[in-house]
Amino acid sequence: MEDVTPQPSASMQVRRRLEQPDWLAIDEVPLTPLEQAYLHQVQIENLLIFTPLLIIAPLAAMLLNLPGSLILALVTALLMLAGIVSYGRYRHALTIAYGVFDHEFIMQKGLIWHKKIALPYTRLQHVSLSQGPLERYFHQHTLKCFSAGSGSAEISLPGLGDDTAEPLRRHLLAKASQKQASQIQASQKQPLTERED
Amino acid sequence: MSARFAQWASLSPWSIISFSVGSLRQLLTNGYALIPLVYTGWQQGFNSPWLLLVAAGLVLATLSYASLQWAKYRYRLQDAKLGIRQGLVFKRAQEIPLNKIQNVRLEQPLYFRPLGLYSLVVETAGSKQDEAVLAAVNYRQAMLLKKHLFASQYLQTSPEAMPADGESTAHVNEPLQAGVAATTASVQTWRQSEGLVVAKDLKALLIFGLYHNNLVWLSIISGSIIGQVDWESLGQTSLVQGVWHWYQANVATGLVYQILAALAALALLALLLSLISIASAVLKYYPYRLSLRQGTLHRTGGILAKQQDALRLHRVQLVRFEQPAIGRLIGRWTVHFEQVKGNEVEQLSKRHLLIPSMTQTEIPQALDRLDGLATKANALPDRYQGIDSGWLWRRAIPLALLPVVMTLLLGLTPFTELLFGFTLVALIGLYLNYRQWGYHLAGDDCWIHTGVLGQTWQLVPLSKTQDVCISQTPGQRRKSLASLHLGLASGPLVIPYIPLEEARLIAETALNLTREDPTNWI
Numbered sequence: 001m002e003d004v005t006p007q008p009s010a011s012m013q014v015r016r017r018l019e020q021p022d023w024l025a026i027d028e029v030p031l032t033p034l035e036q037a038y039l040h041q042v043q044i045e046n047l048l049i050f051t052p053l054l055i056i057a058p059l060a061a062m063l064l065n066l067p068g069s070l071i072l073a074l075v076t077a078l079l080m081l082a083g084i085v086s087y088g089r090y091r092h093a094l095t096i097a098y099g100v101f102d103h104e105f106i107m108q109k110g111l112i113w114h115k116k117i118a119l120p121y122t123r124l125q126h127v128s129l130s131q132g133p134l135e136r137y138f139h140q141h142t143l144k145c146f147s148a149g150s151g152s153a154e155i156s157l158p159g160l161g162d163d164t165a166e167p168l169r170r171h172l173l174a175k176a177s178q179k180q181a182s183q184i185q186a187s188q189k190q191p192l193t194e195r196e197d
Numbered sequence: 198m199s200a201r202f203a204q205w206a207s208l209s210p211w212s213i214i215s216f217s218v219g220s221l222r223q224l225l226t227n228g229y230a231l232i233p234l235v236y237t238g239w240q241q242g243f244n245s246p247w248l249l250l251v252a253a254g255l256v257l258a259t260l261s262y263a264s265l266q267w268a269k270y271r272y273r274l275q276d277a278k279l280g281i282r283q284g285l286v287f288k289r290a291q292e293i294p295l296n297k298i299q300n301v302r303l304e305q306p307l308y309f310r311p312l313g314l315y316s317l318v319v320e321t322a323g324s325k326q327d328e329a330v331l332a333a334v335n336y337r338q339a340m341l342l343k344k345h346l347f348a349s350q351y352l353q354t355s356p357e358a359m360p361a362d363g364e365s366t367a368h369v370n371e372p373l374q375a376g377v378a379a380t381t382a383s384v385q386t387w388r389q390s391e392g393l394v395v396a397k398d399l400k401a402l403l404i405f406g407l408y409h410n411n412l413v414w415l416s417i418i419s420g421s422i423i424g425q426v427d428w429e430s431l432g433q434t435s436l437v438q439g440v441w442h443w444y445q446a447n448v449a450t451g452l453v454y455q456i457l458a459a460l461a462a463l464a465l466l467a468l469l470l471s472l473i474s475i476a477s478a479v480l481k482y483y484p485y486r487l488s489l490r491q492g493t494l495h496r497t498g499g500i501l502a503k504q505q506d507a508l509r510l511h512r513v514q515l516v517r518f519e520q521p522a523i524g525r526l527i528g529r530w531t532v533h534f535e536q537v538k539g540n541e542v543e544q545l546s547k548r549h550l551l552i553p554s555m556t557q558t559e560i561p562q563a564l565d566r567l568d569g570l571a572t573k574a575n576a577l578p579d580r581y582q583g584i585d586s587g588w589l590w591r592r593a594i595p596l597a598l599l600p601v602v603m604t605l606l607l608g609l610t611p612f613t614e615l616l617f618g619f620t621l622v623a624l625i626g627l628y629l630n631y632r633q634w635g636y637h638l639a640g641d642d643c644w645i646h647t648g649v650l651g652q653t654w655q656l657v658p659l660s661k662t663q664d665v666c667i668s669q670t671p672g673q674r675r676k677s678l679a680s681l682h683l684g685l686a687s688g689p690l691v692i693p694y695i696p697l698e699e700a701r702l703i704a705e706t707a708l709n710l711t712r713e714d715p716t717n718w719i
Contacts, residue, residue, distance in 0.1 A: 025701040026708065027667050027679075103712030115668040115682075118704070120711040123663040123718070147663035148719045149514075149538040149686035154664045 027116045031097035031108055038159025041138040042093045046086035048134075054078055098157055105145060105172060107155050119154055121175040123147050129169050141165035145172065202274035202345060205282070208267060212333035214308050215316060216263035272331060274345055279319060281329050291329060293319065300493060301343050305503040315339050319346065320507070394494070394566050395552050395559070397485035405482070405553035406475030408524035409531055410467075478553070487552060492569040494534070496550055506542045508534060508550045510569030512719065514661050514687040517549075518560070518577060522650035530555045532563070535687040537719050571658035571718075572642045578654070581635030581646040585678050585694040589631040593624055636692050636703075641710055643683070643703055645692060661685055661718050662707040667700050683707065686719050 057078055061071045092111045099106045104120045128144045135141065141160045144153035160168060271282045279298070281291040300320040309315065317331040317339050334342065397405070431437060448454045485498045489510075496506045517533040524530065532552040536542065542550045552563065561576040600616040607613055629649045637644040645655040664684035673679055673694065680693040681700040692700075711718075 026665070026704055027669075027697075027701070104708060110668065112670055113668050114670070114674070115666050117664055117666040118708055119664040120708060122711055122714050147684060147686070149663070149688065150684070154684055 026104075026106055026118045027108075029099060029101070029106065031099040031106065033097045034093065034159040035161050037138050037161060038096075038140055039090065039093055041134060041140055041159070042089055043086070044138075045134060046082075046089055050078075050082040050086065054082065093159070096157070096159065100168065100171065105155065107157055117155055119145055119147065121172070122179045124172060124176040127169050127172050127176075128153075129165055143169060202272075202342070205271040205273045205280075208270055208272070208331065209314070209333040209335075210267065211309075211312060211314055212270070213260070213263045213267045215306065215330075215332040216266045217259050218306070218308060220259055220262060272329075274342075279329065279346065293329060295346060298346060300507045300509065301346055302495075302505050302507045303339055303343075304505060307502050309333065310503070317342055391489050391491075393486060393488045395485075395487040395555075395563055397482070397552075397554055399479065399483060401554040402479050402483050402485060403475055404527065404529060405531070406478030407471050408521055408527060408529055409478065409553065410471055410474045410521070410523070482553060485553065489566060489569075494550060494567075506550055508536065508542055510567055511571065511717075512536055513570055514685050514719070515658075515690075516570070516572070516656040518555075518654040518656070520648075520652050525651050528556060530557070530560060532560070537686040538688055571660050572656055573640055574642050574644075574656055578637045578639065578644050581637045581644065582695070582699070583635045584631065584692070585676070585696075586631070587672065587676065587678060588634070588694040589627065591672075593627055596620060596623060596627065634693070636695065636699075638699075638703060638706070641706065643707075645690060655690065657683060657685065657690065659683075659703070659707040660710040660714055662711060663718075665704040665707050667697075667704055669697075 054075070058071055058075055061074055066074075088111065092109070095111055095114065096109045097107070103122075104118045105124075106116065106118045108114070108116045125146050125148050128146070130142050130144070131140070132142075135158075139162045140158065141162070142156065142158045143160055143165060144157075145155040147154050265285050266283065269283055269285050273280050274295075277295045279291075279293040279295060281289075281293075283289050283291075298319055302318050302320065304316045304318055305314075306316065312333075314333045314335055317334055319329040319331070331342065444458070448458045480500045482498045483500055486496070488495050488497075492510050494508045494510060496504075498504065513534045514537060515535040517535055519531045519533060520529070532555055534550045536549060541548060555563065557577070564570075564575045597620060600613060600620045603616055604613045626649050630647075633646060633648040633652055635646045637646070641659050643657045643659055645657060647653050647655070662683050663686060666682035666684070668680045668682065669678070677697045678694050679697045679700040680691060681695060681703055683690045683692075683703075692703075
């Protein structure tokens with residue numbers, strides 16, 4: 001993927017405004033899709049949500065002595081709902097992708113509202129990594145990136161495998177603190193020299 | 198640093214008053230529920246012994262609690278830290294490193310004015326809950342404390358907390374002006390571009406109260422009272438009967454008269470509500486003075502409680518120029534300086550520092566003075582790029598279909614007629630909203646224009662953005678449109694249905710500004 005070695009960021013170049021055709025806009029850069037394991041996890045989640053519902057609903061209807069046609073209609077409606085929601089969740093999982101770049105972290109998601117979110121490392125306040133019971137079974141993690149102000153995470157990226165989640169978290173934190181280090185240096189008005197890392 | 202404040206010291210006993218007021222205020226703000234309670238008490242008679250007993254108990258409990266709070270409160274200044282210990286059951290120890298202090302402000306609530314005492318509020322970069330209040334200090338003590346708080350900071354020269362050009366001692370070297378002690382704003386050094394930025398007289402504040410009605414807030418309170426009034430018995434009183442007869446005899450004769458009467462009643466109601474808001478504006482802000490010292494905005498004023506708010510200019514995330522419908526008619530703007538969410542200047546009402554009653558010509562004059570803002574803008578733009586009509590159709594068509602479908606299902610009943618009426622109003626509102634939604638990119642600043650009857654310009658310094666998001670629906674993608682979301686520390690902003698290239702331009706400008714920006718933005 002991208003280089004993980006810290007850049008000599010203290011050597012601040014004069015910021016250059018590129019002409020528009022030279023940019024690779026944030027919605028055009030290539031991103032990494034999630035692993036297959038996350039898709040399995042989503043499918044299992046779907047099963048766990050809808051199987052109990054599909055068993056309980058007809059049973060309850062029978063106990064309530066509803067007419068047979070109504071039960072049939074109810075089950076059909078539930079099956080259709082389960083199918084649509086499950087397929088939607090599956091397709092949504094397929095759209096999630098992320099990319100680690102020199103200066104920002106980019107994530108895309110969304111089936112109907114297709115979103116590309118970019119979070120510069122300079123604005124990263126803290127990073128959290130969480131794992132639910134099902135995620136633990138599938139060895140998946142959810143990464144959340146927070147900025148200031150709002151209490152909710154700007155970026156919430158599920159489906160990271162054991163071997164990517166922790167290095168990614170460490171890398172993001174390193175990038176953020178590296179930017180902060182350069183911030184302190186700049187504010188102390190020290191001569192900007194190359195740092196030995 | 199002298200050893201004067203090095204030992205643990207307690208506050209003056211007068212601070213019991215401020216502790217009592219603090220807990221009473223907490224009690225009151227935590228319950229609009231108290232209003233109906235008081236009302237029922239009024240209905241049942243206030244001389245009921247129970248009520249007196251409860252009131253006496255309440256006063257006693259508040260006073261003794263406040264006394265305990267005072268007795269347990271200790272503070273000291275040592276090792277470049279302000280230490281505070283408080284709490285009876287839940288003990289709390291605070292240590293504020295002096296170089297993390299963002300600002301020190303003096304407040305004089307009404308109940309301290311006869312005593313000539315002040316509350317010294319120490320603000321830190323964290324949340325408002327973390328700020329420390331040293332209540333009931335006299336002016337000399339306050340200035341001395343302020344000197345100590347800032348002096349050590351000056352010695353340490355922490356560039357983050359203080360722009361290091363030695364001005365931190367400027368406060369203290371000034372001779373103390375005993376006569377004008379109340380307006381601490383007068384103790385300051387006057388420099389170029391520093392000093393008074395805006396002052397508003399009584400007339401300007403009256404106008405501000407008139408156009409800046411906060412009706413929603415009022416209706417919340419009045420709702421609980423109106424619900425308890427016995428309307429039927431009120432209708433039986435001779436006054437109401439008399440008015441009703443007069444109305445039947447003179448006004449109800451023609452439709453034109455009835456409409457005129459309704460309009461007059463509405464105008465009267467609006468005027469009444471305006472009077473309340475005018476009164477509160479004057480009580481809260483008169484005499485309004487906004488001055489600039491050391492890159493920090495200071496607002497002073499207030500009749501009931503003298504207040505001094507402070508806000509560092511570089512902490513302003515967004516400048517919002519607001520013009521409600523009435524303000525638009527008389528050409529006045531309110532300027533809000535928005536901070537990090539949860540860090541508003543006025544903690545309880547979540548309100549930002551504002552300049553009331555600004556005319557179109559005053560805005561450039563004020564903006565010119567505020568060099569510390571992250572923006573280069575010096576006047577309101579005169580035009581904006583509108584959003585695509587797709588935004589309107591996407592919302593208008595489902596909305597218009599609702600009454601049509603209901604009519605097909607139910608037939609033309611009073612309910613569907615009412616639904617048609619509401620839909621029409623909503624459609625007009627939607628159209629006005631669409632017409633006014635737009636943006637204007639000027640260098641590194643992005644202006645966002647919104648509004649329905651009134652209008653609002655939001656000035657976004659793109660260097661303050663925290664995250665950008667471009668979102669597209671399949672329909673938008675076909676027409677190569679996109680919605681742009683800008684995440685700021687003051688809250689998210691959205692510009693919907695703009696051309697994709699424009700969204701990219703703004704997003705990339707923001708990213709270019711922030712990706713290597715080494716300075717602290719909050």
